[in-house]
Amino acid sequence: MTKRIGTCSKDCYGSCVFIGEWDDQAQEQKFLYAKPLRRHPFTNGFFCNKFINRGSLIYHPTRLKHALIRIGEKGKNEFDEIPLNEAIHIIARRIKETILNSGNQSVLGTYNAGNYGLLSRLAPLRFFGKLGSSITTGGICNEGGCAGLTELFGTYSTTNPLQLISPKTHLIVNWGSDVVNRNVHTYYLIKKAIKKGSRLISIDSRRTPLFKDSDQCITIAPGMDHLFAQLILKIIFEKGVYDRDFLYKNCANFEELLFEIGKIDIDRILNQLKLKFRQVQELINLIIEYRHHTIFNIGYGIQKDFFGGRIVQIIALIQIFLGNLGKEGTGIIYSQSDFNKSFLNPLIEYITQKNAYETLKKVKLINLGCELSTNDYKMLFIYNFNPVSSLPNQNRLKRSLSRSNLFTVVQELFLTETTKYADIVIPSKFDVESDDLITPYYVPGISINQAGPCPYKNCLTNYEFYQKLALEMNWHNKSLFQENDLEIMQNCLNLLPYNIKYNIQTQGYHVLFSRNDVPYKNLQFPTRDGKIQLNQISFNFGATVLNEKIQRNLNEFLLLTPSYKYFLHSQLGQINSNFLKIFEKIFLNPLDIQSLKLKIGQKIKVSNSFGNANFILEEQNSIDPGVALIYSGSPMEFNKYPNPNIFISDRPEELGYSGAYNSAIVKIEKTD
Incomplete structure (x- = not known):
C-alpha cells in the first residue's frame, strides 16, 4: 500500500487535504480511500457529505476511458470510440486548416474551475500561447464582489477567516452564505464559536438551516440586500454610534458619505422590503452592541446580480462605518485568494510561461455564447468546464455550439451536457491521478496533490493532452512542452519561499494564517493613499x-x-x-x-x-x-x-x- 497527499480540487470552499491510500498493483481500483487531515486547521478531519465516496466516482462504470468522435448530430451524445493518437492527429490537422483559412485567433480556448488545480487550469495556456489563439478570461462566480471590495480596499481579501473562532469575536453576521450545505467547514467553525459564547445573525434570501442556530435572522428578497444594509447604516448614523475616529484616520471622502447616509429614507426602505421596524430592531441592536467585536461572512450569491459588486460594497460599508477592521474579532470574510498573490504570481508565470509568447486575444467567459454566435471562431477547446450547464442564456449558447462550422474539442471525465456539442472528446484523469498544486480561496494557502496511477492508458491530464498535441503540431524543439506535470510542480515548489516549500514537503500544505493573525493591523490598505476609498460608494444604482x-x-x-x-x-x-x-x-x-x-x-x-x-x-x-x-x-x-x-x-x-x-x-x- 502507498500513501499520498491529496487535495480536493473541486471548485469549493473546502479544498480538503487528505491522505490517500493506494494499491498501485491493483488492476483497476488503485485508489482505496481518503482520510481527511485532522491537523489541518480548516479540513479538521472531515469531508463534506457530497463527496465522501470518492473512489466510487473515480472508477464509476460510465467514466470515459477512450477518445470519442462524433457520429450523430450535435445536441446528442452519439460517438464512436477512436484511438487516442488518431484523435490527436485529427485535431492537429484541423488546427492547421483553421489557421490557414481563418487565422490563429479563430481558435478559442475556454476553461473554468471544474478542477481548481494550478496546473490543471493554467498549464494548457502554454499551448494556446504558442499557437497565438484566443482565450477566455474572467469567471462566472464571485468576481463582482471581488471587484466591489477592491474598489474600496485595493484588495478583496482583508480578513483571516480563522478569526471566526477568536475569543474576541463576539458576533458573527453570516450574510447570504448557506454554510451548512455549501461550506460545512466554516459551519464547523461557527458552531465552535457559538459554543464559546459568540452570537450569530443570519441574513439570506431564504431560511437556510443556519437560521436554527441564529440569535437573530431575516430573509431579504434577491437583489435587495443593499437596501437592508442601507437601513442598518441609517440607524447606526441616527444613534451616533459609528466610529468617527476610524473614518477620519482611515477613509477617504468619509464626510461626503455621511451626508449620503443622512439622506437614506428608512420608511421607504421598510416599505420596499415589506418589513416592519420591529422585525429588524433587535438584529440591528446586536450589530451595534458588539461593534469592534463583529465579523461579517459574506456569501457569493449576493453578488450574482446585475449590480452585485455594488451590493457587496454597501454591506461592507457597515463594517467600515463601525471601525470593524484591522483588529482581532473583526473583519469582512469574502474570498481570501488575494492573499495568495504574495507567493502565487511567480508560480503562475512559470506554469503559463507567458513571457515566451505574445499576449493572447481575450474573451470574457460570461460572453462565450454571444462571442461564438459571431462566426469569428472556427475551433473551440473546452476543459475544466461544463458551459452548457454553467453559463447563462443557454438557449443562445446551444445555438452557437450547434454551428456546423465550429469544431469543438472537450476534455472530460464523463459525458455531459457540453459533450453533446463536441466533435471529439478526450478522456481526462481525475485530480488524484494528477500532480498539482491547489490554492484555496477561503482559507488562504497552498497544498499539494501527489498523483497516483491511472489504470486507463488513454486518460490524460489537461497538460498531457496539449503536450501530445504540441508534438503532433511538430513543435518538437520547444522548451514549453519538454517538462511533465511532476517536473512543472517540482519547479514551482522551488519558487516558493523556504517556509512554504518546507511545510508542503513535510505535511502537504501551508496555511498563511494562524488563528490569531490579523491582516492589515496597521490599517494601511493597498490603495493609492493607503486609505479605504469611500468615494467609490454609491447608493443610487439599479x-x-x-x-x-x-x-x-x-x-x-x-x-x-x-x-x-x-x-x-x-x-x-x-x-x-x-x-x-x-x-x-x-x-x-x-x-x-x-x-x-x-x-x-x-x-x-x-x-x-x-x-x-x-x-x-x-x-x-x-x-x-x-x-x-x-x-x-x-x-x-x-x-x-x-x-x-x-x-x-x-x-x-x-x-x-x-x-x-x-x-x-x-x-x-x-x-x-
Missing part, C-alpha cells in the same frame, strides 16, 4: 431593475437557482443519483401556491424572454412569497427537465463581469 423586482405581477417571481446540497454545480451526479429528481421541481411558498390556485405535484409552465420549460410544483417554506426556486446543475443523466440557466440573462454583473444568476424574473402559469 433603480430600474429594482422597480421591476418590486412591481411584479402576481404570477411573476424572483428566481433563485442554488446548487443542491449533494451536488457541486453539475458534478457528482454519478454517486448521488438518488437525489436527481430534485431537478424536475420548482419550489414556491405555500401562500403563493394557494393564491395562484395551483396544486402540489402539478406540472406548470415557467417562462421569461430567455426561455420556457415545464416543471413539477412543490412547496418550500424556506422561501418567502414572491420567490421561486429551481436547483441548478442538473447532471447530464437527468435531462428531461432543463437547467434553470435557460432563464438567466447573459448580461453580466457590472463591476466584475461575472454572472447575474439571481437577477431573473419568471412567470408561472398552468400548462395547457
Whole structure:
C-alpha cells in the first residue's frame, strides 16, 4: 500500500487535504480511500457529505476511458470510440486548416474551475500561447464582489477567516452564505464559536438551516440586500454610534458619505422590503452592541446580480462605518485568494510561461455564447468546464455550439451536457491521478496533490493532452512542452519561499494564517493613499431593475437557482443519483401556491424572454412569497427537465463581469 497527499480540487470552499491510500498493483481500483487531515486547521478531519465516496466516482462504470468522435448530430451524445493518437492527429490537422483559412485567433480556448488545480487550469495556456489563439478570461462566480471590495480596499481579501473562532469575536453576521450545505467547514467553525459564547445573525434570501442556530435572522428578497444594509447604516448614523475616529484616520471622502447616509429614507426602505421596524430592531441592536467585536461572512450569491459588486460594497460599508477592521474579532470574510498573490504570481508565470509568447486575444467567459454566435471562431477547446450547464442564456449558447462550422474539442471525465456539442472528446484523469498544486480561496494557502496511477492508458491530464498535441503540431524543439506535470510542480515548489516549500514537503500544505493573525493591523490598505476609498460608494444604482423586482405581477417571481446540497454545480451526479429528481421541481411558498390556485405535484409552465420549460410544483417554506426556486446543475443523466440557466440573462454583473444568476424574473402559469 502507498500513501499520498491529496487535495480536493473541486471548485469549493473546502479544498480538503487528505491522505490517500493506494494499491498501485491493483488492476483497476488503485485508489482505496481518503482520510481527511485532522491537523489541518480548516479540513479538521472531515469531508463534506457530497463527496465522501470518492473512489466510487473515480472508477464509476460510465467514466470515459477512450477518445470519442462524433457520429450523430450535435445536441446528442452519439460517438464512436477512436484511438487516442488518431484523435490527436485529427485535431492537429484541423488546427492547421483553421489557421490557414481563418487565422490563429479563430481558435478559442475556454476553461473554468471544474478542477481548481494550478496546473490543471493554467498549464494548457502554454499551448494556446504558442499557437497565438484566443482565450477566455474572467469567471462566472464571485468576481463582482471581488471587484466591489477592491474598489474600496485595493484588495478583496482583508480578513483571516480563522478569526471566526477568536475569543474576541463576539458576533458573527453570516450574510447570504448557506454554510451548512455549501461550506460545512466554516459551519464547523461557527458552531465552535457559538459554543464559546459568540452570537450569530443570519441574513439570506431564504431560511437556510443556519437560521436554527441564529440569535437573530431575516430573509431579504434577491437583489435587495443593499437596501437592508442601507437601513442598518441609517440607524447606526441616527444613534451616533459609528466610529468617527476610524473614518477620519482611515477613509477617504468619509464626510461626503455621511451626508449620503443622512439622506437614506428608512420608511421607504421598510416599505420596499415589506418589513416592519420591529422585525429588524433587535438584529440591528446586536450589530451595534458588539461593534469592534463583529465579523461579517459574506456569501457569493449576493453578488450574482446585475449590480452585485455594488451590493457587496454597501454591506461592507457597515463594517467600515463601525471601525470593524484591522483588529482581532473583526473583519469582512469574502474570498481570501488575494492573499495568495504574495507567493502565487511567480508560480503562475512559470506554469503559463507567458513571457515566451505574445499576449493572447481575450474573451470574457460570461460572453462565450454571444462571442461564438459571431462566426469569428472556427475551433473551440473546452476543459475544466461544463458551459452548457454553467453559463447563462443557454438557449443562445446551444445555438452557437450547434454551428456546423465550429469544431469543438472537450476534455472530460464523463459525458455531459457540453459533450453533446463536441466533435471529439478526450478522456481526462481525475485530480488524484494528477500532480498539482491547489490554492484555496477561503482559507488562504497552498497544498499539494501527489498523483497516483491511472489504470486507463488513454486518460490524460489537461497538460498531457496539449503536450501530445504540441508534438503532433511538430513543435518538437520547444522548451514549453519538454517538462511533465511532476517536473512543472517540482519547479514551482522551488519558487516558493523556504517556509512554504518546507511545510508542503513535510505535511502537504501551508496555511498563511494562524488563528490569531490579523491582516492589515496597521490599517494601511493597498490603495493609492493607503486609505479605504469611500468615494467609490454609491447608493443610487439599479433603480430600474429594482422597480421591476418590486412591481411584479402576481404570477411573476424572483428566481433563485442554488446548487443542491449533494451536488457541486453539475458534478457528482454519478454517486448521488438518488437525489436527481430534485431537478424536475420548482419550489414556491405555500401562500403563493394557494393564491395562484395551483396544486402540489402539478406540472406548470415557467417562462421569461430567455426561455420556457415545464416543471413539477412543490412547496418550500424556506422561501418567502414572491420567490421561486429551481436547483441548478442538473447532471447530464437527468435531462428531461432543463437547467434553470435557460432563464438567466447573459448580461453580466457590472463591476466584475461575472454572472447575474439571481437577477431573473419568471412567470408561472398552468400548462395547457
